[in-house]
Amino acid sequence: MQYTTELEATIADVAQPGRGILAADESNPTIAKRFKAIEVESSEDNRRAWRSLLVTAAGLGEYVSGIILFEETLQQQTDAGESIAGSAWRQKIVPGIKVDKGIVALALSEGDTVTQGLDGLAERLRGYREQGARFAKWREVYAVDAHAPTRHGIEVSAEMLARYAAVCQAEGVVPIVEPEVLMDGSHDIERHAEVTEAVQHAVFHALQRHHVVLELIILKPNMVLPGQDRRRAEPDEVAEETLKVLRRTVPPSVPSINFLSGGQDPEEATANLQAINEQAANAPWALSISYGRALQQPALKAWPGEPFNLDAAQDALVKRARLNHLAMRGDYRAELEQD
Ligand code: 13P
Numbered sequence: 001m002q003y004t005t006e007l008e009a010t011i012a013d014v015a016q017p018g019r020g021i022l023a024a025d026e027s028n029p030t031i032a033k034r035f036k037a038i039e040v041e042s043s044e045d046n047r048r049a050w051r052s053l054l055v056t057a058a059g060l061g062e063y064v065s066g067i068i069l070f071e072e073t074l075q076q077q078t079d080a081g082e083s084i085a086g087s088a089w090r091q092k093i094v095p096g097i098k099v100d101k102g103i104v105a106l107a108l109s110e111g112d113t114v115t116q117g118l119d120g121l122a123e124r125l126r127g128y129r130e131q132g133a134r135f136a137k138w139r140e141v142y143a144v145d146a147h148a149p150t151r152h153g154i155e156v157s158a159e160m161l162a163r164y165a166a167v168c169q170a171e172g173v174v175p176i177v178e179p180e181v182l183m184d185g186s187h188d189i190e191r192h193a194e195v196t197e198a199v200q201h202a203v204f205h206a207l208q209r210h211h212v213v214l215e216l217i218i219l220k221p222n223m224v225l226p227g228q229d230r231r232r233a234e235p236d237e238v239a240e241e242t243l244k245v246l247r248r249t250v251p252p253s254v255p256s257i258n259f260l261s262g263g264q265d266p267e268e269a270t271a272n273l274q275a276i277n278e279q280a281a282n283a284p285w286a287l288s289i290s291y292g293r294a295l296q297q298p299a300l301k302a303w304p305g306e307p308f309n310l311d312a313a314q315d316a317l318v319k320r321a322r323l324n325h326l327a328m329r330g331d332y333r334a335e336l337e338q339d
Contacts, residue, residue, distance in 0.1 A: 001169060001170070001213065002170070002172070003169070003170075003171070003172030004213075004216075006134075006172045007169060007172060007173075007174055007213075007216040008216065010094060010134045010135055010173075010174045011174060011215070011216055011218075011255055011256075013065065013066075013092070013094050013134075014065050014066040014094050014096075014134075014135060014174065014218065014256070015065075015218065015255045015256035015286055015288075016065045017286065017328070017329075018063070018325050018328050018329055019062075019063055019064060019065035019288070019325065019328075020063065020064060020065065020066075020258060020288040020289035020290065020291070020321070020324055020325070020328065021064070021065065021066040021067065021068060021096075021176075021218075021258050021288070021289065021290035021291075022054065022060075022064050022066070022067045022068070022093075022290075022291070022292075022295050022296075022321070023067075023068045023137075023260070023290050023291060023292035023295075024051055024054055024067055024068060024069060024070075024073070024292070024296065025068040025069055025070045025073075025096075025097070025098035025137060025292075026070060026292065027070060027098075027102060028042065028047075028070075028072070031047055031050075031070075034293075034296075034300060035050075035305075037300075038300055038301065038303070038304040038305070039304060039305075040304055040305035041305075044072070046305060047072065047073070047076075048073070048076040048077070048084075049079065049305075049307075050300075050303070051069070051073045051076065051084055052076075052077070052078040052079050052084060052087075053299075053303065053310055053313055053314060053317075054067070054296070054299070054317060055067060055078065055084050055087045055088045055091075055093065056078055056079070056080070056087055056314070057314035057317050057318050058314070058318075059318050060091055060093065060314075060317065060318055060321055061091025061092050061093050062321075062322075062325070063318070063321035063322050063324065063325040064091075064093050064321050065092070065093060065094060066093060066094045066095075066096055066135065066290075067088050067093050067094070067095055067096065068096045068097065068098055068135075068137050068176070068290070069084065069085065069095055069096065069097055069098070069133070070097075070098055071097065071098070071128075074095075074097060074128065074131045074132070074133060075131070083131075083132065085131060085132035085133065086132065089132065094134050094135065095132050095133050095134065096133055096134065096135035096136060096137060096174075096176065097128045097133040097135075097136050097137070098136070098137045098138075098139075099117060099121060099124065099125065099128070099136045099137065099138060099164070099168075100115045100116070100117040100137070100138040100139055100164070101115070101116045101117035102115065102116060102117075103115050103116070103139075103140075103141050104116055106152075106153055106156060109150055109152055109153055109156075110147075110148070111143065111145065111147055111148030111149065111150065111153070112142075112148060112149050112150055112152065112153025112156070112157075113140075113141050113142075113143065113153070113157075114140070114153075114156050114157055114160060115138060115139060115140050115141070115157070115160055117138070117164075118160065118163055118164065118167070121164065121167050122167050122170070122171055125167065125168065125171040125173050126171060128173070129171065129172065129173060133173065134173065134174065135168075135173060135174035135175070135176060135218070136164075136168050136173045136174070136175055136176065137175075137176040137178060137220070138160070138161060138164040138165075138175065138176070138177070138178060139178040139179075139180055139220075140157035140158075140160060140161055140178065140179045140180065141180050141182060142154070142157065142179065142180065142181045142182065142195060142199055143182050143184065143185070144181060144182060144184075144185050144187045144191060144192060144195050144227070145185060145187070149195065149199075151198075154198055154199055154202045155202055155206075157179065157199075157202075158179075158199075158202035158203045158205065158206035159206050161177050161178075161179060161203055161206065161207070162203070162206035162207045162209065162210040162212060163210060164177075165177055165207060165210065165212045165217055166210040166211060166212050169212060169213060169216060169217075174216060174217065174218065175212075175217050175218075176217070176218045176219075176220050176258070176290065177203065177207070177217050177218070177219050177220065178220035178221075178260065178290075179199045179200065179203050179221060179222075180220075180221075180222050180260055180262060181195050181196045181199055181222045182222075182262070183222065183225045183226075183227060183228050183262050183263055183264075184227065184228050184263070185227040185228065185229060186227045186229040186230060187226070187227040187230075188226055188227070188230065189224060189225060189226040189233050189237065189238075189241055190241075191227075192224050192225055192226065192227070192241075193224045193241045193244070193245050196221070196222060196224050196245050197245045197248060197249060200221065200245065200246070200248075200249035200250060201248075201249050204249060204250065204251065214251055214253040214254050215253050215254075215255060217254060218254075218255070218256050218257075218258055218290075219250060219254050219256070219257045219258070219285075220257075220258050220259070220260055220290045221246070221257060221259060221260070222259070222260055222262050223238055223242045223259055223262070223264075223272055223276070224238065224241040224242040224244075224245055225238055225262075225264070228263060232268065235271045235272045235274065235275035236275050236279070238272045238275060238276075239272065239275035239276040239278070239279045239280075240279065242272075242276060243276060243279055243280050243283070246285075250285065252284030252285065254284075254285050255285060255286065256285055256286040256288055257285045257286065257287055257288065258288045258289055258290035259273065259276075259287075259288070259289055259290065259291070260290055260291065260292070261289070261291040261292060261293050261294030261295075263293065264294055265294070266293075266294045266295070266297055266298055266320055267334070267337060269289075269291060269294035269324075270294070270320075270323050270324050270327050270332055271327075271332070271334065273287070273289060273324060273327040273328065273332075274326075274327035274330065274332040277327060277328055277329070277330045278330045281330070286328075287328065288328055289324050289328075291324070294320070295317065295320050295321060295324070296317070298316040298317070298319070298320055299313040299314070299316040299317040299320070300313070301316075302315075302316045319339075323336060323337070
């Protein structure tokens with residue numbers, strides 16, 4: 001492979017003990033939803049101001065080693081006039097880029113979805129690399145009910161993730177492989193575990209078929225949880241079910257597992273990460289985060305588009321990042337939320 005040295009350097013910079021990834025790559029429709037909740041208009045400049053606030057938060061780099069950006073953000077600048085990607089790297093936060101183009105229904109396969117965006121991916125990656133991106137993200141999504149996802153849906157999505165990951169490695173960009181089994185719905189935790197296990201098996205088989213080097217990927221899975229319509233499970237149960245599935249499916253050669261938060265409350269996502277790290281003291285992989293909502297929500301609430309709230313919003317972000325850093329070390333306690 002042509003770019004092994006570059007890929008190894010990116011893994012070394014991103015997969016670091018006690019540091020995680022901030023997912024700030026919401027597509028324009030998704031960020032518009034988040035802004036609507038705080039009554040902020042989703043204009044290009046508001047989106048820029050928000051992402052500028054995130055990357056310039058002092059001290060964030062202590063706990064965050066990577067940030068996933070949306071295409072538009074890669075061309076934008078901070079309030080101080082520096083590129084957002086360059087500003088992140090000044091804190092040793094590696095800039096990355098979401099490269100998928102979102103999900104569509106999988107034709108003729110009820111209940112299944114598939115992600116688009118492979119056409120022209122190699123050329124796009126070359127452009128993103130020139131703009132500073134060193135890793136990429138592609139998300140496949142699996143809704144759960146009694147029948148879905150189907151075996152066929154699982155295989156198709158695995159193939160997409162593996163083709164994407166192979167193109168990334170060929171272009172010198174570390175792939176974040178994200179198969180997200182949604183927590184929406186009324187399934188129990190056993191059903192979520194069953195689907196997550198089938199999905200992860202299919203993904204790793206496909207990665208092997210496509211010659212993807214497992215030492216040079218980051219896996220971004222969901223935690224195993226009961227459906228959102230049900231009562232929450234205790235962190236110890238979430239940790240047990242999540243680790244059981246990962247131990248059955250993820251080879252030890254994968255350097256880092258960075259969970260998505262998927263709609264968990266910020267405190268719940270941190271408590272679950274703590275339980276996972278407590279139960280997996282000798283796991284072969286780092287057990288870290290790539291949270292979007294669970295890192296950004298408190299900061300968004302503190303901000304609502306007002307420049308004079310910038311410090312309060314940055315403090316809220318750094319606090320969440322620090323608490324998750326403690327959870328990665330097994331040192332988080334709920335009382336620390338009050339500090
Ligand atoms: P959440 O943590 O909000 O699920 O976002 C992570 C992400 O990047 C989803 O693709």
